[in-house]
Amino acid sequence: MTDTLSNLFLGFTVALSPDVLLFAVVGCIIGTLVGMLPGVGPLAGISLLLPVTFGLNPTTAIVLLAGIYYGAMYGGSTTSILMRIPGEAASVMTCIDGYAMTQRGRGGPALAIAAIGSFIAGTVSVVGLMLLAPPLAAVALRFGPPEYFALLTLGLLVLAFLTGGSMPKSLAMAALGLFLGTIGIDLMSGFFRFQYGLIELGDGIGIVPVAVGLFGISEILLTAGQETPPQVQKPKLRDLPPSREELRAAMGPVGRGTVLGFLIGIVPGSAHVISSFVSYALERRLSRHPERFGKGAVEGVAGPESANNAAACGSFVPMLSLGVPSGPIPAVMLAALMVHGIAPGPLLMQQQPELFWGFIASMYVGNLVLLILNLPLVGLFVNLLRIPYAYLYPAILVFCVLGVYSVNNSVIDVWIMTVMGALGYVLRKFDFEVAPIVLGLVLSPMLETALRQSLAMSSGSYAIFIDRPIAVGMLAVAAALFLVSFLPALKRGAGWRRTIGLET
Amino acid sequence: MSHFRKFMWAVAAASMLLVPAAAPAQDAYPSRPITMIVPFPPGGVADQSGRPVAAALEKILKQPVVVTNRPGAGGAVGMAAAANAKPDGYTILMALSSISIIPEADKLFGRQPAYQMSQLAPVALVTADPTVLVVSADSPWKTVEDFVEDAKKRPGEISFSSSGVYGTLHMAMEMFAHAADIKLRHVPFSGGGPALTALLGNHVQALASGPGPVIPHIKAGKLRALASWGEKRLDALPDVPTFKELGYKDVEFYIWSGVFVPAGTPEPVMKVLRDAMRQVVEDPEFKSAMEKLQTPVVYMDAPEFQKFWDRDAAMLAAAVQRVGRIEEKKQ
Numbered sequence: 001m002t003d004t005l006s007n008l009f010l011g012f013t014v015a016l017s018p019d020v021l022l023f024a025v026v027g028c029i030i031g032t033l034v035g036m037l038p039g040v041g042p043l044a045g046i047s048l049l050l051p052v053t054f055g056l057n058p059t060t061a062i063v064l065l066a067g068i069y070y071g072a073m074y075g076g077s078t079t080s081i082l083m084r085i086p087g088e089a090a091s092v093m094t095c096i097d098g099y100a101m102t103q104r105g106r107g108g109p110a111l112a113i114a115a116i117g118s119f120i121a122g123t124v125s126v127v128g129l130m131l132l133a134p135p136l137a138a139v140a141l142r143f144g145p146p147e148y149f150a151l152l153t154l155g156l157l158v159l160a161f162l163t164g165g166s167m168p169k170s171l172a173m174a175a176l177g178l179f180l181g182t183i184g185i186d187l188m189s190g191f192f193r194f195q196y197g198l199i200e201l202g203d204g205i206g207i208v209p210v211a212v213g214l215f216g217i218s219e220i221l222l223t224a225g226q227e228t229p230p231q232v233q234k235p236k237l238r239d240l241p242p243s244r245e246e247l248r249a250a251m252g253p254v255g256r257g258t259v260l261g262f263l264i265g266i267v268p269g270s271a272h273v274i275s276s277f278v279s280y281a282l283e284r285r286l287s288r289h290p291e292r293f294g295k296g297a298v299e300g301v302a303g304p305e306s307a308n309n310a311a312a313c314g315s316f317v318p319m320l321s322l323g324v325p326s327g328p329i330p331a332v333m334l335a336a337l338m339v340h341g342i343a344p345g346p347l348l349m350q351q352q353p354e355l356f357w358g359f360i361a362s363m364y365v366g367n368l369v370l371l372i373l374n375l376p377l378v379g380l381f382v383n384l385l386r387i388p389y390a391y392l393y394p395a396i397l398v399f400c401v402l403g404v405y406s407v408n409n410s411v412i413d414v415w416i417m418t419v420m421g422a423l424g425y426v427l428r429k430f431d432f433e434v435a436p437i438v439l440g441l442v443l444s445p446m447l448e449t450a451l452r453q454s455l456a457m458s459s460g461s462y463a464i465f466i467d468r469p470i471a472v473g474m475l476a477v478a479a480a481l482f483l484v485s486f487l488p489a490l491k492r493g494a495g496w497r498r499t500i501g502l503e504t
Numbered sequence: 505m506s507h508f509r510k511f512m513w514a515v516a517a518a519s520m521l522l523v524p525a526a527a528p529a530q531d532a533y534p535s536r537p538i539t540m541i542v543p544f545p546p547g548g549v550a551d552q553s554g555r556p557v558a559a560a561l562e563k564i565l566k567q568p569v570v571v572t573n574r575p576g577a578g579g580a581v582g583m584a585a586a587a588n589a590k591p592d593g594y595t596i597l598m599a600l601s602s603i604s605i606i607p608e609a610d611k612l613f614g615r616q617p618a619y620q621m622s623q624l625a626p627v628a629l630v631t632a633d634p635t636v637l638v639v640s641a642d643s644p645w646k647t648v649e650d651f652v653e654d655a656k657k658r659p660g661e662i663s664f665s666s667s668g669v670y671g672t673l674h675m676a677m678e679m680f681a682h683a684a685d686i687k688l689r690h691v692p693f694s695g696g697g698p699a700l701t702a703l704l705g706n707h708v709q710a711l712a713s714g715p716g717p718v719i720p721h722i723k724a725g726k727l728r729a730l731a732s733w734g735e736k737r738l739d740a741l742p743d744v745p746t747f748k749e750l751g752y753k754d755v756e757f758y759i760w761s762g763v764f765v766p767a768g769t770p771e772p773v774m775k776v777l778r779d780a781m782r783q784v785v786e787d788p789e790f791k792s793a794m795e796k797l798q799t800p801v802v803y804m805d806a807p808e809f810q811k812f813w814d815r816d817a818a819m820l821a822a823a824v825q826r827v828g829r830i831e832e833k834k835q
Contacts, residue, residue: 144707202577341796345720
C-alpha cells in the first residue's frame with residue numbers, strides 16, 4: 001500500500017509536470033472535438049491521431065493518446081445526446097434516453113449527467129486499475145474462447161430487457177442484427193459470406209456506419225417528414241444544471257454501471273462494447289418505472305455512460321500489467337508504445353515505472369480536466385440546438401458522411417450508412433426499435449467466433465463448456481436468467497401472451 | 505418551399521468544403537504529393553514500418569508522402585485499391601507477406617480474385633523478420649525434438665493459435681508441421697494480438713509469432729522459444745536455434761514488408777522510387793525508428809526483391825494448397 005502511494009506520488013510528479021499536463025489538456029481538447037464528429041469514436045480518433053505522437057517522448061505520447069481517448073468518449077456522448085448520432089457502438093444506448101431528454105428540453109442536464117457519470121466511473125476505475133491490476137489480469141487471462149462464449153451468451157439474454165416495446169418486434173430486430181453480423185470472411189475457414197462481390201464487405205459490416213445510419217440519419221429523415229417543422233429549442237441558463245431529483249436518480253446507475261463496466265472491461269477482447277447495453281438493460285430491469293425508459297429516463301443515460309467509461313479503463317488492466325492487447329484501443333496504445341521503443345509486456349511496470357504511474361496519474365488528471373472542460377461547455381453545446389433545422393441538419397449530414405468515411409477511408413461505409421438510414425426510417429415508422437439491431441450486430445461475430453474457437457480447441461466436443469468452471473458458471477447464470485424471465489408468464493397462465501407483447 | 509430552398513443552400517454550402525483543390529499540371533516526377541496505401545489499420549506491422557518509410561521518402565523526394573490506411577478483408581481491400589490505381593508513381597503500397605496469400609486463397613475458393621500479383625510491381629523490401637515458435641514456459645517441451653515427439657504420439661491434440669486462417673502465422677506453422685510430419689490442432693484468432701493472448705492464457709499450446717511481441721514475454725519467463733524460422737539465429741534470442749540448424753532445411757519463413765507500385769509504372773518513375781528507397785534505408789531517423797520497433801531492416805532492391813518475392817509466393821502457395829479448403833476436411 002505504501003508502495004502504491006509512493007508510486008502514485010511519482011506518477012503525479014510526472015503527470016503534473018508542465019509539459020505532460022499540457023499534453024493531457026491538449027489531448028482532452030482534441031479528443032472532445034474528434035468525438036463530436038459523428039461516427040468518429042475513440043478508436044477512430046486514436047488511430048487517426050496516432051501518427052501525431054510519433055515525434056513525442058513515450059510518456060507524453062501515451063498521455064496525449066489517453067487524453068484523446070477520454071476526450072473522444074466524452075465528445076461522443078455529446079452528439080448522441082443532442083443529435084442522436086452515436087460516435088461508436090458503446091454510445092448507442094445513450095442516444096435513446098439522452099436524445100429523448102433533449103427533446104423534452106433537458107439536454108443540458110443529460111450532458112452534465114453523462115459528464116459527471118463518466119468522471120466518477122473513470123476515477124473509480126483508475127483506483128481499481130491501480131490497486132487490483134496484477135491479480136485481476138491473471139483472472140482476465142483465464143478468459144479463453146469458452147468463457148468468452150458464456151459471457152456473450154449472457155449479453156444476448158440482455159436483449160429481452162433492452163426495449164419496452166413488443167417482444168416479437170425486438171427479437172425480430174435482434175435477429176436482423178445477428179444476421180447482418182454473419183456477413184464477411186468466416187474466420188474459421190476463410191470463406192467469404194454474403195459479400196456479393198464486394199471485397200469491402202470482407203471484414204463484415206462496420207458497427208459505426210450502421211449505428212449512425214439507424215439512429216442519426218433516420219432521425220433527420222423522420223424530422224424532415226413531419227407536417228410542421230419542430231420548434232427550435234431555446235435552452236435557458238437555469239435549465240442547464242441537472243435538478244436534485246435527476247442527480248439522485250443518476251447515482252445508483254452510475255455506481256452499478258461503474259462496477260459492471262469495469263468487470264466486463266477486464267476481459268480481453270471486444271466485449272466491452274456490450275457493457276453499455278448490459279447496464280441499460282439492468283437499469284431498466286431494476287427500475288420501478290421501466291416504462292419511462294426510452295422517453296428520457298436519467299438512469300438510461302447515467303448507467304450506460306458510466307459503464308462505458310469504466311469498461312474502457314478496465315481494458316487497460318491486461319494491457320498494462322501483462323502487455324497483452326486486450327481490445328482494439330489498447331492494441332493501438334501498445335503500438336504507440338512500441339513505436340517509442342518500449343516493449344510492452346509483463347515487465348512494463350518494473351522497467352518503466354515513470355511511464356506506468358505517470359499514465360495512471362494522468363488518467364486521474366485527464367478525467368478532472370475533462371469534467372472542468374465539459375461542464376461549462378454544456379451551455380455552449382446546448383446552444384447548437386438554436387441553429388434552425390434547415391441549417392443544422394444538412395451540416396450534420398455532411399459531418400456524418402465525413403466521419404463515417406474517415407474511419408476506414410471507405411465509400412462502401414458511407415453507402416452502408418445511407419442504406420441503414422433508410423432502413424431505420426422505415427422501421428421506426430412501423431414502431432420497431434433499432435437498438436437490438438446494433439446489439440445483434442455487435443454480438444453475432446464475437447459469439448460465433450468464440451463458439452467455433454471453443455469447438456476447435458476441444459476438437460468438436462461440447463464438454464469444453466462444462467469442464468471449465470468460469471464458463472459453466474456463467475452459462476448456469478444465463479440459463480437461470482432465461483427461466484426467471486419466463487416465470488411471471490407461467491404464473492399468470494393464459495395472460496402470458498399479452499405480457500410478452502404477442503397480443504396488445 | 506422556403507424550407508426546402510434553405511436546405512438546398514445549406515447542402516450546397518456544406519459540400520463546397522469537400523471539393524478538393526485542382527491538381528497542378530504534370531512535371532518531372534514527383535511534382536505532387538504521393539499517397540502511400542497501408543492496407544491495415546494504424547498501429548499494425550505494416551503501418552509501423554510504413555510511416556517511417558513515408559517520412560524518409562518525403563525528405564528525399566521533396567514531396568509530401570501521405571499515408572492512407574485502407575484496412576479490410578485481411579488487407580485485400582487496400583491491396584486491390586493499389587493494384588487498380590493509376591500506374592504513375594503517385595500511389596505506392598506498403599504490403600506484407602500476405603500479399604501473396606490472398607490471391608491463392610481466392611483461387612482456392614474459386615472466387616473472383618481481389619487483385620492479381622501481376623498487377624503489382626515490387627520496388628524495395630524494407631524489413632524481414634523470421635517467426636519464432638513459442639510455447640508456454642510451463643509446458644514440458646524444452647526443444648523442438650520434444651515437441652515433435654509428443655505431437656507424433658498424440659496427433660491433432662496439441663493446439664496452436666494463429667492470426668487467422670491462411671494468415672502468415674498459420675502458414676508458418678503449417679510449413680513446420682508439414683516438414684516434421686505432425687498434425688496439430690489449429691485455433692484461428694483475428695490478429696496476432698489475440699493469438700498471443702490465447703497462448704499466454706494457456707488456451708492453446710503453441711504459436712508462431714513475430715519476435716517483437718513475444719520477446720518481452722520470453723524475457724519475463726512466461727514463454728519459451730523453441731526455434732526460429734530464420735536463416736540465422738536472431739540477435740535478440742541467440743540461444744534459440746533455427747529450424748535449418750535442426751535439420752528442417754525447407755522451413756524458412758519471414759514476415760516481411762515492402763514497397764510496391766501498380767504494374768506498368770514507367771521505368772523513369774521506378775528508377776526515382778528505387779533510388780529513393782535506397783536512401784531511405786540509410787536515413788538515420790528511419791534507422792532509429794526501426795531499431796525502436798526491434799524490426800531489423802533487410803533491404804533489397806527491385807530485381808532482388810522480385811526473386812525473393814517469387815520464391816516466397818511459391819512457398820506460400822504450396823502451403824495454402826496443402827491446407828486446402830477448411831470445410832472439406834473432417835476434423
